Amino acid sequence: MLLHKVTLAIVDDHPVVIEGLQNILKNHDRIEIVGSFINGKDFISFIENSKVDVVLLDISLPDINGIALCREIKKSSPKTSILALSNHDERSMIMKMIENGASGYLLKNTSVDELIRCIEEAVNGNITFSSAVKEIISNPGLGDFREAVRLTKREKEILSLVALGKTTQTIADELFLSKLTVETHRKHLLQKFKVKNVAELIKIASQDNLL
Amino acid sequence: MLLHKVTLAIVDDHPVVIEGLQNILKNHDRIEIVGSFINGKDFISFIENSKVDVVLLDISLPDINGIALCREIKKSSPKTSILALSNHDERSMIMKMIENGASGYLLKNTSVDELIRCIEEAVNGNITFSSAVKEIISNPGLGDFREAVRLTKREKEILSLVALGKTTQTIADELFLSKLTVETHRKHLLQKFKVKNVAELIKIASQDNLL
DNA sequence: TTTTTTATACCCATTTACAGGTATTTATGA
């Protein structure tokens, strides 16, 4: 048994959510809330000088991307357990957070009981998920095993020009390339995405936020 | 001055948000929270038998679309003021909610003070917005005046088949149409979206959630 | 009832895209 209280911080840009979390946790005698932050930068400064055992981290913050913040926190304070709080229910996002040091992942519609259970697990050093998240992990959707397509810089560049409706010739002129070179890049894009024309290409790229 | 308390309900599928809102509002002596709901259906049943002056409504619920729910509520209980709570910061969404009977629109990152101010305004029958929302309304982005493209049923059907990478001929075969007919529909799609090829078409359709 | 929209279909000329190759130079990693 630990004698000291567990120090916990909240990082979420929604004041109402902070209010809710504080209210839920304030009656737990083993937990002490040591700070609430509405952006990542402030929390990073804070953690450099303070001990935080657990942080409840909203992964969609205005100033910094959740994955990057997760890694930053682990670099500054490796012993801090990070519990990701998020609306994103894509398997890939869950996996990325875990890969980058999170100890758990909760969807925002998690019940209060489950939330507390997960925090307690995180305090004990375990990795935890809310039940909806477990469901997602164990029942991967169809698209979930299609690994992320790795595009070169040039390919990304051409992909976005294609998405703007530019033709091969126009792109070639703009980039001072041969039309044939641009055709090759397009061909590689179609191959990498395993699609057979631009319509499908742009749809998938758009769904994967590559535009 | 009213003698009775203002009755207020909360509809949000995030338990933590409900907790936060309850906690923020419980000390207001003029406000009485008469119910909290995590889906639209339950609230619709509730409001048929109860008087609710103000409802804080999350517009992204699992069971029903926010706009439809807004209209439902106004139909069942026209005197209830609806304050929309949302993460969606698109001008078009804000306008749609107001058109469908909402008395205000708050982004979820609204501060507690502002939230209370808006609830009080709504109680008094005014239409209110959080400052971030006012900003959005008064500074329309570039795309905001491009009015929503109105597609016919057939056009939508063909658009989604095109997005699946099917060729004109394939689509014609599947729908038992002449290839020339499908070509005409495609042409109309390009014209309506004011674009010159499928790449641009699919990108815009995808951004507008038409796929 | 008249007008407009929707869905259908056709024609022609031209441009663009796609499939399936090969090949060279330059970076980048192991």
Added chain:
DNA sequence: TCATAAATACCTGTAAATGGGTATAAAAAA
């Protein structure tokens, strides 16, 4: 240093898409 990946470029033939028209019947709206 050796192998691999990236970026470049070329060739040929075919398939598909686009632009700019016209036209008609049916359905929906005014």
